[in-house]
Amino acid sequence: MFRISMRRPAQALAVSFLAMTLGSTSLTAAEPGDVVAKVGNAEITEADIAFAANDLGQELQRFPPAQWRQILLDVVVDMELLAQAAREEGIDQDPDFKKQLEFLELQALRNAYLAQKIDGAISEEDLQAAYDKEFADFEGPEEISARHILVKDKAEAEALIKELDEGADFAELAREKSTGPSGPNGGNLGYFGKGQMVKPFEEAVFALEPGSYTKEPVETQFGWHIIKLEDKRRQEKPALEAVAGNLRQQLIRDRYEAKMAELKDAVKVEILDEALANAPEEGAKTE
Structure with a gap:
């Protein structure tokens, strides 16, 4: 006879637990030998609940954590009842x-x-x-930090390069003139590596030295760019925790x-x- 309410999920778990992926479930428990329930003369302990949790693994994730102990107890009780019935039928022999x-x-x-x-x-x-x-001997790939000014036509880009040659501040000019989303941030693109920018942009920026900018406008599908290289560095090795x-x-x-x-x-x-x-x-x- 099937149980109802909270005990119904346990039946589904008990039927399929042989096919489940093993995992671990963290449970707050008392001492392993503490008795949780009795089935006839057999005792079910906290250790039995923990072993069941280890066997059921990820299957428990289908249910709210507040239900886990009840589900696990149901499973172990059902196992004990069936095991006792098996012994009575001589299956253990x-x-x-x-x-x-x-x-x-x-x-x-x-x-x-x-x-x-x-x-x-x-x-x-x-x-x-x-x-x-x-x-x-870790040596990470090279990455760079750059700024750019994006405008719609080449003539405007050439005029801005002339202003830079005459001493204009790159970040200020980007805030005033750039149509790209980085404009309000002074054209700052942060650090990036090869393969993250469109090819013409990448080729131009990686050819620069820190502090320099492109003397000719760089065309991409987004428009015309003036690019300034801020910094070059090697990526740091990952933290121990990450690996x-x-x-x-x-x-x-x-x-x-x-x-x-x-x-x-x-x-x-x-x-x-x-x-x-x-x-x-x-x-x-x-x-």
């Missing part, structure tokens, strides 16, 4: 079930090892060391591969299936 249980234990031990000995063993010092190594996730994943991959190589050297692995034994390794070239 079925050879196929025992094989499945062995596989699930194998999988859980694998996951626990990875979590504790691979991922969990990566410290902040490890991340810092990986960051220092990765960006030791920590990628660095951690690389460390996990490296340590996983190293551990697997170590284990395969220590433990003999025999492939008894002839077809699988003769199959090319993944990534190997075949003629």
